[in-house]
Amino acid sequence: MKFTSKDVSKLLEEVSGSEVLVGHACATSYLNGQHYTWSGTQWVGTYYPVLKYPVGEDSSSSC
Amino acid sequence: MDSGVSVGFLRGAGLSLAGAASFTLDQEARRLESRVHSREELAAWRDGGSVLEDLEDPHGHGTAVLSILLDQGRAGAGVEWYVARVLDGRMRGDSLCLLEALEWLTQDVRPDLINLSLGTAGRAFEAPLTALLDRAVEQGSVVLCAAGPVSGLPSGLPQVVTVADAAMARALRKGDIVDHVEDAATVRLYADGAWTERPLTSSYACALAAARVLREGCPPGWRHVTAPQRTR
Numbered sequence: 347m348k349f350t351s352k353d354v355s356k357l358l359e360e361v362s363g364s365e366v367l368v369g370h371a372c373a374t375s376y377l378n379g380q381h382y383t384w385s386g387t388q389w390v391g392t393y394y395p396v397l398k399y400p401v402g403e404d405s406s407s408s409c
Numbered sequence: 410m411d412s413g414v415s416v417g418f419l420r421g422a423g424l425s426l427a428g429a430a431s432f433t434l435d436q437e438a439r440r441l442e443s444r445v446h447s448r449e450e451l452a453a454w455r456d457g458g459s460v461l462e463d464l465e466d467p468h469g470h471g472t473a474v475l476s477i478l479l480d481q482g483r484a485g486a487g488v489e490w491y492v493a494r495v496l497d498g499r500m501r502g503d504s505l506c507l508l509e510a511l512e513w514l515t516q517d518v519r520p521d522l523i524n525l526s527l528g529t530a531g532r533a534f535e536a537p538l539t540a541l542l543d544r545a546v547e548q549g550s551v552v553l554c555a556a557g558p559v560s561g562l563p564s565g566l567p568q569v570v571t572v573a574d575a576a577m578a579r580a581l582r583k584g585d586i587v588d589h590v591e592d593a594a595t596v597r598l599y600a601d602g603a604w605t606e607r608p609l610t611s612s613y614a615c616a617l618a619a620a621r622v623l624r625e626g627c628p629p630g631w632r633h634v635t636a637p638q639r640t641r
Binding site for chain 1: 412440468504529531
Protein backbone atom coordinates (compact mmCIF):
# COMPACT_ATOMS: atom_id res chain seq x y z
CA MET A 347 0.00 0.00 0.00
CA LYS A 348 1.19 3.45 -0.84
CA PHE A 349 0.16 5.84 1.91
CA THR A 350 0.32 9.60 1.59
CA SER A 351 -0.83 12.32 3.94
CA LYS A 352 -1.25 15.84 2.65
CA ASP A 353 -1.70 19.06 4.63
CA VAL A 354 -4.89 20.69 3.37
CA SER A 355 -5.35 23.28 6.11
CA LYS A 356 -4.86 26.16 3.70
CA LEU A 357 -7.43 24.76 1.29
CA LEU A 358 -9.93 24.24 4.07
CA GLU A 359 -9.46 27.81 5.28
CA GLU A 360 -10.51 29.05 1.88
CA VAL A 361 -13.90 27.38 2.00
CA SER A 362 -16.78 27.95 4.32
CA GLY A 363 -17.30 24.83 6.38
CA SER A 364 -16.83 21.41 4.94
CA GLU A 365 -17.55 20.45 1.37
CA VAL A 366 -19.55 17.34 1.90
CA LEU A 367 -19.83 14.87 -0.88
CA VAL A 368 -22.63 12.34 -0.92
CA GLY A 369 -23.78 9.35 -2.86
CA HIS A 370 -26.99 9.80 -4.76
CA ALA A 371 -28.41 6.34 -4.15
CA CYS A 372 -31.61 7.72 -2.84
CA ALA A 373 -31.29 11.25 -4.08
CA THR A 374 -34.67 11.00 -5.72
CA SER A 375 -36.05 10.47 -2.27
CA TYR A 376 -35.21 14.02 -1.27
CA LEU A 377 -37.38 15.58 -3.92
CA ASN A 378 -40.41 17.67 -3.17
CA GLY A 379 -39.95 17.56 0.55
CA GLN A 380 -40.09 13.79 0.72
CA HIS A 381 -37.34 11.74 2.26
CA TYR A 382 -37.47 8.02 1.62
CA THR A 383 -35.30 5.30 3.02
CA TRP A 384 -35.05 1.71 1.92
CA SER A 385 -36.32 -0.54 4.70
CA GLY A 386 -35.09 -3.70 3.05
CA THR A 387 -38.40 -4.48 1.45
CA GLN A 388 -39.89 -1.12 0.54
CA TRP A 389 -39.34 2.62 0.46
CA VAL A 390 -40.52 4.34 3.62
CA GLY A 391 -41.27 8.03 3.24
CA THR A 392 -41.23 10.91 5.66
CA TYR A 393 -42.30 14.42 4.79
CA TYR A 394 -39.83 17.23 5.34
CA PRO A 395 -41.20 20.59 4.29
CA VAL A 396 -37.79 22.20 3.90
CA LEU A 397 -34.64 20.66 2.47
CA LYS A 398 -32.14 21.60 5.15
CA TYR A 399 -28.56 20.53 5.20
CA PRO A 400 -26.77 19.59 8.41
CA VAL A 401 -24.58 22.28 9.91
CA GLY A 402 -21.18 22.33 8.29
CA GLU A 403 -22.28 20.14 5.45
CA ASP A 404 -23.40 21.23 2.09
CA SER A 405 -25.40 18.33 0.89
CA SER A 406 -27.18 15.32 2.13
CA SER A 407 -28.05 11.79 1.28
CA SER A 408 -30.91 9.62 2.22
CA CYS A 409 -29.54 6.15 2.64
CA MET B 410 -15.79 6.06 -7.40
CA ASP B 411 -17.97 5.53 -4.35
CA SER B 412 -18.12 4.02 -0.86
CA GLY B 413 -15.74 1.13 -1.54
CA VAL B 414 -16.68 -2.45 -2.29
CA SER B 415 -17.70 -5.51 -0.32
CA VAL B 416 -14.98 -8.15 -0.46
CA GLY B 417 -17.74 -10.75 -0.26
CA PHE B 418 -19.17 -9.42 -3.48
CA LEU B 419 -15.76 -9.55 -5.17
CA ARG B 420 -15.39 -13.19 -4.12
CA GLY B 421 -18.85 -14.12 -5.25
CA ALA B 422 -18.45 -12.38 -8.58
CA GLY B 423 -14.92 -13.71 -9.07
CA LEU B 424 -13.81 -10.19 -9.79
CA SER B 425 -10.19 -9.12 -9.57
CA LEU B 426 -9.59 -5.42 -9.16
CA ALA B 427 -6.70 -3.96 -11.10
CA GLY B 428 -6.31 -1.20 -8.55
CA ALA B 429 -8.07 0.54 -5.71
CA ALA B 430 -7.55 3.48 -3.40
CA SER B 431 -9.25 5.14 -0.49
CA PHE B 432 -9.28 8.83 0.32
CA THR B 433 -10.22 10.30 3.69
CA LEU B 434 -10.06 13.73 5.25
CA ASP B 435 -8.97 14.09 8.86
CA GLN B 436 -10.87 17.24 9.77
CA GLU B 437 -9.04 17.81 13.05
CA ALA B 438 -5.56 17.32 11.70
CA ARG B 439 -6.60 18.91 8.41
CA ARG B 440 -4.82 16.24 6.46
CA LEU B 441 -5.97 14.34 3.41
CA GLU B 442 -4.92 10.71 3.53
CA SER B 443 -4.61 8.45 0.50
CA ARG B 444 -4.10 4.72 0.48
CA VAL B 445 -3.38 3.16 -2.89
CA HIS B 446 -3.41 -0.62 -3.15
CA SER B 447 -1.67 -2.78 -5.70
CA ARG B 448 -3.22 -5.55 -7.74
CA GLU B 449 -1.39 -8.12 -5.60
CA GLU B 450 -2.69 -6.66 -2.34
CA LEU B 451 -6.21 -6.63 -3.75
CA ALA B 452 -5.94 -10.26 -4.84
CA ALA B 453 -4.81 -11.27 -1.35
CA TRP B 454 -7.74 -9.34 0.13
CA ARG B 455 -10.24 -10.99 -2.16
CA ASP B 456 -8.83 -14.42 -1.42
CA GLY B 457 -9.02 -13.91 2.33
CA GLY B 458 -5.29 -13.58 2.91
CA SER B 459 -5.54 -10.04 4.24
CA VAL B 460 -7.97 -7.38 5.38
CA LEU B 461 -8.28 -3.98 3.74
CA GLU B 462 -10.67 -2.12 5.98
CA ASP B 463 -10.21 1.16 4.15
CA LEU B 464 -11.73 -0.34 1.00
CA GLU B 465 -14.50 -2.40 2.55
CA ASP B 466 -17.90 -0.91 1.78
CA PRO B 467 -19.70 -0.30 5.07
CA HIS B 468 -22.74 1.14 3.38
CA GLY B 469 -23.37 -0.94 0.30
CA HIS B 470 -23.80 1.89 -2.17
CA GLY B 471 -20.47 1.38 -3.91
CA THR B 472 -21.01 -2.37 -4.09
CA ALA B 473 -24.49 -1.90 -5.54
CA VAL B 474 -23.17 0.48 -8.19
CA LEU B 475 -20.30 -1.86 -9.10
CA SER B 476 -22.70 -4.79 -9.29
CA ILE B 477 -24.85 -2.92 -11.83
CA LEU B 478 -21.78 -2.14 -13.91
CA LEU B 479 -20.76 -5.79 -13.87
CA ASP B 480 -24.20 -7.28 -14.39
CA GLN B 481 -25.47 -4.90 -17.05
CA GLY B 482 -22.14 -4.00 -18.65
CA ARG B 483 -21.29 -7.57 -19.61
CA ALA B 484 -17.73 -6.41 -20.02
CA GLY B 485 -15.21 -8.84 -21.40
CA ALA B 486 -12.29 -10.30 -19.54
CA GLY B 487 -10.05 -7.57 -20.89
CA VAL B 488 -11.73 -4.87 -18.83
CA GLU B 489 -9.76 -3.66 -15.82
CA TRP B 490 -11.72 -2.45 -12.80
CA TYR B 491 -10.58 0.23 -10.39
CA VAL B 492 -12.30 1.33 -7.20
CA ALA B 493 -11.81 4.67 -5.49
CA ARG B 494 -13.42 5.01 -2.09
CA VAL B 495 -14.35 8.57 -1.18
CA LEU B 496 -17.57 8.01 0.80
CA ASP B 497 -17.89 6.61 4.30
CA GLY B 498 -20.43 4.31 5.94
CA ARG B 499 -22.99 7.11 6.01
CA MET B 500 -22.37 7.65 2.32
CA ARG B 501 -20.69 10.95 2.98
CA GLY B 502 -17.29 12.23 2.13
CA ASP B 503 -15.52 15.44 1.34
CA SER B 504 -15.05 17.13 -1.99
CA LEU B 505 -11.32 17.22 -1.35
CA CYS B 506 -11.36 13.43 -1.45
CA LEU B 507 -13.14 13.54 -4.80
CA LEU B 508 -10.45 15.87 -6.11
CA GLU B 509 -7.67 13.61 -4.83
CA ALA B 510 -9.35 10.53 -6.25
CA LEU B 511 -9.65 12.21 -9.63
CA GLU B 512 -5.99 13.18 -9.38
CA TRP B 513 -5.12 9.51 -8.83
CA LEU B 514 -7.37 8.32 -11.63
CA THR B 515 -6.15 10.82 -14.19
CA GLN B 516 -2.45 10.58 -13.27
CA ASP B 517 -2.00 6.89 -12.53
CA VAL B 518 -4.94 5.02 -14.03
CA ARG B 519 -6.23 6.98 -17.04
CA PRO B 520 -9.52 5.06 -17.25
CA ASP B 521 -11.79 4.93 -20.28
CA LEU B 522 -14.89 5.34 -18.13
CA ILE B 523 -15.51 6.99 -14.77
CA ASN B 524 -18.74 6.48 -12.83
CA LEU B 525 -19.65 9.18 -10.31
CA SER B 526 -22.85 8.25 -8.52
CA LEU B 527 -22.30 11.08 -6.08
CA GLY B 528 -22.21 14.83 -5.81
CA THR B 529 -22.07 17.90 -3.64
CA ALA B 530 -24.20 21.01 -3.42
CA GLY B 531 -21.11 23.09 -2.62
CA ARG B 532 -19.32 24.90 -5.39
CA ALA B 533 -16.17 26.07 -3.60
CA PHE B 534 -13.97 23.58 -5.41
CA GLU B 535 -15.54 24.03 -8.83
CA ALA B 536 -12.34 25.36 -10.41
CA PRO B 537 -10.01 22.48 -9.44
CA LEU B 538 -12.78 19.97 -10.10
CA THR B 539 -13.30 21.42 -13.56
CA ALA B 540 -9.56 21.28 -14.24
CA LEU B 541 -9.36 17.61 -13.24
CA LEU B 542 -12.42 16.70 -15.29
CA ASP B 543 -10.92 18.61 -18.23
CA ARG B 544 -7.83 16.47 -17.87
CA ALA B 545 -9.91 13.30 -17.75
CA VAL B 546 -11.86 14.24 -20.86
CA GLU B 547 -8.70 15.28 -22.70
CA GLN B 548 -7.27 11.85 -21.92
CA GLY B 549 -10.31 10.27 -23.53
CA SER B 550 -12.27 9.31 -20.43
CA VAL B 551 -16.04 9.32 -20.54
CA VAL B 552 -17.26 10.66 -17.20
CA LEU B 553 -20.80 9.89 -16.09
CA CYS B 554 -22.32 11.61 -13.09
CA ALA B 555 -25.62 11.12 -11.29
CA ALA B 556 -27.89 14.12 -11.11
CA GLY B 557 -28.55 15.31 -7.59
CA PRO B 558 -31.83 16.56 -6.19
CA VAL B 559 -30.51 20.11 -6.16
CA SER B 560 -28.01 21.88 -8.37
CA GLY B 561 -24.53 20.74 -7.49
CA LEU B 562 -21.29 19.25 -8.70
CA PRO B 563 -20.04 17.44 -10.66
CA SER B 564 -23.47 16.95 -12.25
CA GLY B 565 -24.25 19.61 -14.79
CA LEU B 566 -20.63 20.37 -15.60
CA PRO B 567 -19.92 20.28 -19.33
CA GLN B 568 -17.22 17.65 -18.89
CA VAL B 569 -19.61 15.04 -17.54
CA VAL B 570 -22.65 13.26 -18.89
CA THR B 571 -25.31 13.92 -16.28
CA VAL B 572 -27.66 10.98 -15.79
CA ALA B 573 -30.96 10.75 -13.96
CA ASP B 574 -33.75 8.29 -13.41
CA ALA B 575 -37.12 9.28 -14.83
CA ALA B 576 -38.50 10.73 -11.59
CA MET B 577 -35.42 12.82 -11.00
CA ALA B 578 -35.42 14.02 -14.60
CA ARG B 579 -39.04 15.14 -14.30
CA ALA B 580 -38.27 17.01 -11.11
CA LEU B 581 -35.22 18.66 -12.63
CA ARG B 582 -37.03 19.39 -15.87
CA LYS B 583 -34.82 17.44 -18.27
CA GLY B 584 -32.87 19.76 -20.47
CA ASP B 585 -31.68 21.97 -17.68
CA ILE B 586 -28.84 19.80 -16.53
CA VAL B 587 -29.75 16.22 -17.38
CA ASP B 588 -28.10 14.76 -20.48
CA HIS B 589 -29.49 11.25 -20.29
CA VAL B 590 -32.45 9.57 -18.61
CA GLU B 591 -32.70 5.89 -17.72
CA ASP B 592 -36.39 4.99 -17.78
CA ALA B 593 -36.32 1.63 -15.99
CA ALA B 594 -38.39 1.52 -12.80
CA THR B 595 -36.15 -0.99 -11.06
CA VAL B 596 -32.67 -2.38 -11.40
CA ARG B 597 -31.02 -5.66 -10.49
CA LEU B 598 -28.15 -5.17 -8.10
CA TYR B 599 -26.20 -6.75 -5.27
CA ALA B 600 -27.21 -5.59 -1.79
CA ASP B 601 -27.05 -7.07 1.69
CA GLY B 602 -25.25 -10.14 0.44
CA ALA B 603 -27.59 -11.10 -2.37
CA TRP B 604 -28.80 -10.09 -5.81
CA THR B 605 -32.08 -8.26 -5.62
CA GLU B 606 -34.34 -5.86 -7.50
CA ARG B 607 -34.44 -2.26 -6.26
CA PRO B 608 -36.16 0.93 -7.39
CA LEU B 609 -34.05 3.00 -9.73
CA THR B 610 -32.37 6.09 -8.29
CA SER B 611 -30.11 8.58 -9.99
CA SER B 612 -27.06 6.73 -8.65
CA TYR B 613 -28.22 3.49 -10.13
CA ALA B 614 -29.33 5.22 -13.33
CA CYS B 615 -25.78 6.53 -13.67
CA ALA B 616 -24.39 3.02 -13.29
CA LEU B 617 -26.92 1.72 -15.82
CA ALA B 618 -25.79 4.35 -18.30
CA ALA B 619 -22.15 3.48 -17.64
CA ALA B 620 -22.97 -0.17 -18.20
CA ARG B 621 -24.53 0.83 -21.51
CA VAL B 622 -21.20 2.35 -22.52
CA LEU B 623 -19.41 -0.85 -21.54
CA ARG B 624 -21.88 -2.99 -23.42
CA GLU B 625 -22.56 -0.96 -26.54
CA GLY B 626 -19.78 1.60 -26.71
CA CYS B 627 -19.97 5.31 -26.13
CA PRO B 628 -23.06 6.97 -27.67
CA PRO B 629 -22.40 9.91 -29.98
CA GLY B 630 -21.99 13.14 -28.11
CA TRP B 631 -21.20 11.65 -24.74
CA ARG B 632 -17.47 11.97 -25.07
CA HIS B 633 -17.53 15.76 -25.18
CA VAL B 634 -20.53 17.59 -23.80
CA THR B 635 -20.14 21.26 -24.47
CA ALA B 636 -21.09 23.98 -22.04
CA PRO B 637 -23.18 26.27 -24.28
CA GLN B 638 -25.74 23.50 -24.77
CA ARG B 639 -27.19 23.89 -21.32
CA THR B 640 -27.99 26.30 -18.58
CA ARG B 641 -28.24 25.69 -14.86
